[in-house]
Amino acid sequence: MNVKLTLLDTGYCRQLELFSRKGGRLKNVPFHAIAGLIEHPVHGRFLFDTGYSTRFFEATRAFPYSVYGKLTPVVTEEGQSVRAQLEAQRIAPDSIKGILISHFHADHIGGLRDFPQAQLYCFEQAYAHIRGKTGIAALREGYLPDLMPDDFEERVTFVDRTSPAPLPKAYHPYIEAYDLFGDQSLRLVDLNGHARGQFGVLLRDEVHGEVFLCADAAWSSVAYREHLLPHPFARLIMTDQKAYRENLHKLHQLSRNQSDLRILPTHCEEVWQACKGEFSWRS
């Protein structure tokens, strides 16, 4: 089943390019936080992550969370939140049926509180890893508890409590995925490593064909295409460095096996361009 994907730029942080991949420049570059609006012909509107919102600034005002704001200086405005962008298109935020949360880093959950009616979907192992964490323990996970809705547990569905289905050979070396609606429209692929229980989403856009939203399994398209690991310093923030390396290698292989598949890392410059290009608003 085809869906319609619109990519939304919610702002960016500045970081040394060198950190994101081997061979990168010793220069600060913007890392945009991209969210996705997925419109399913039967099940309605869903979000893939929610990027930044200005709530990030409130959530990082006090120590120790202020350290997060200093390490990744964020630039975002009121009008850039997913909610504001939907409203600008006359799309009611309460028409969002569900939010797929790839992982719980602050640049992916910044807008969660803007959708108090939406069902929430994540991997249980991801939530179990950050649940109840505050202070330094939360900071170490790139997690800001103030960004989480108070009724998170009442609205969440743990996708990994179901059984994954085998993927066709074309997706090798990925062999299985969680088929959210049982119609192969949204298939969630385990991308553990960058963060515990991170997942990506395979979908087929009605115009632009097959897409793999791979979250932070790679920070740039260059990184998976050329199989370039991040700087060793940046690797320290990965929850599981071995799993991260394995997934980057798998993405690299997948990109070689299936050149028609668009692999879209959340913070990639090329994906940001696609926000303004083929995956921007269309009627």
Ligand SMILES: [Zn+2]
């Ligand atoms: Zn992340």
